[in-house]
Amino acid sequence: MTNKHALLVILLSAIAYYLFAYTTARTDFNKVFTYYSILFIAFVLLYKYSKLSTKWLIVSGILLRLIFLFAIPNLSDDFYRFIWDGRAIANGINPYLILPQNNPNLISNGIELYKGMGSMNGSHFTCYPPLNQFAFTIPAIISENGILISTIMMRLTLIISDIIALYFGLKILEHLNIEKRKILLYFINPFIIIELTGNLHYEGMMIAFLSASIYYLLKNKNHLSAILWAFAVSIKLIPLLFIPLFYKKLGLKKLLIYGTLVLIVNAILFLPFIDKELIQNFSSSIELYFQNFEFNASIYYIVREIGFWIKGYNIIGIVGKITPFIIISIAALISLIRKNNKIDILFTSMLFLIVCYYILASVVHPWYIAIPLFLSVFTKYKFPVIWSFTIIFSYSAYVNHNYKENLWLVFLEYLIVIIFFIIEIIQTTSPSETKHNKLPL
Structure with a gap:
């Protein structure tokens, strides 16, 4: 593809992003799927066939994000709760x-x-950790009135977060001697642009802290890494899952120090909110998440059907109590049997662990896939890139306001991902995980 053709693809992408951001409702799944497919094809063309330099594609990724600047998120209503929490703190x-x-x-x-976030969101206590709450407060400090200004401020914050993740991602690729162009699988992926910049999900900020933490871990600056990891946990709790995987790299003593630092920093960040009801309210929201909510699940839906057949009712309460122990066991097993002292193997272990978690989870919102997608950049596996496309099938649930998942499309989403994953496993002929497949997709 010539540079002229590549620029044309970028221009067409810009038009598609504009139409997606300003003229598309999530209830219109045909439009959502059509625009997303066009954008994903354009992304593949730019990454695989474009002769434009990585630098220019990065610049285009930033400019494409700016298209969303004045748009109200159209695929998620979570941002209303973000604004609510931030304004509460400001007051x-x-x-x-x-x-x-x-x-x-x-x-x-x-x-x-409250109307925007919906009764389900507004009827339970907030489940967002303290650093995430401080991030929500930034728009409220700028303006306590109106919705648009708040979304603009959140969006600028998340664009900066993406740039930080890009910066440290490039440094990690350089450290691992992997071609820097691979960062584009994350940075110009329409999934990341739409879900993080467009729909204002703070996985982007978490990944920014995570990328910086991993980089300093590679540089053996363990204390700084632990503090940054704590910040990532204080945006989203999910990075806690990965800490046991550092056992072979750090050793038991350093791992305990690392984990203790993460806990201490998070405890300090909770201090401004300390109250006797804090733990009860926060834990009740986490428990509610694991034991009541269902969305875009895979193995869980199969287990649920077996439960209906055997018990005659939804066994989510039972499954929600068991699943965390299964995940902890998998994390412990991976930390013991894999050579995670080697950085490339550590990334693969992190990828496998988070995928195991989501495969067993009862809730897999689209923006969750940002974590495995980012981790996959530093491995030879590319099935998360495929997942970043098939995840769009989950939005078929919003075709009408009554919300009903199309389980056939959910099945298709996971079937395609599993097939690609199996193919990649079969194609892995080298025992060493230091050699990276040079195929762009």
Whole structure:
């Protein structure tokens, strides 16, 4: 593909992103799927066939993100809760102690925000860790009125987060002697641009801290790495899952110090919100997540059907209590049997662990796939790139306001990913995980 053709593809992508951001509702799945497919094809063409330099494709990725700047997120309503929590803090209210449904008039635009987030979101206590809450507060400090200004501020914050993840991602690739172009599998992927920049999900900020932490871990700056890892955990709790995998790289003593630092930093970050009801409310929201919610699951749906057949009712409460122990066991097993002292193997272990977690989970929202996609950049596996496309099938659940998943499309989503994963496993002929497949996709 010539540079002229590549620029044309970027221009067409810009038009598609604009139409996606400003003219598409999530209830119109045909439009969502069509625009997303066009954008994904353009992404593949640019990554695989374009002769444009990595630098220019990175610049195009930043410019494409800016198209969303004035758009209200159209695929997720979580941002309403983000704004609510941030404005609560700005007004001196502890967001861990109030329910939006009981306090719609406490903050500016409170009723509008509660209607936007929906009764399900507004009827439970916030589950977002403290550093995430501080990030929500930034837009409220700038302006406590209106929705658009808040979304613009959040979006700029998340674009900066993506650039930070890009910066450290490039440094990690250089350290591992992997071609830097691979970072584009993450940075110009329409999934990342739409879900993180477009829909304002803070996985992007978590990955920014995670990437910096991993880089300093590679440089044996363990204390700095642990502090940054704690920041990532204080955005989203999921990075806690990976800490046992550092056992062979750090050794038991250093691992205990590392984990203790992560816990201490998180405890300090919780101090501004400390209250006797904090632990109860926060843990109740986490428990509710594991034992009540269902969305875009795979193995869990099979287990659920078996439960209906045997028990005659939904066994999510039982499964939700067992699943964490299964994941902890898998994490312990991977940390003991794999040579995670080698960085390339460590990345693969992290990828396998997070995929195991999502395969067993009862809830797999689209934006969750950002983590395995980022990790895959540093491995020879590319099935998460495929997943970043098939995940769009999950939005078929929003075709009508009553919300009903199309389980055939969910099945197709996971079937395609599993097939590609099996193919990649079969094609892995070398016992060493230091050699990386040079195929772009």
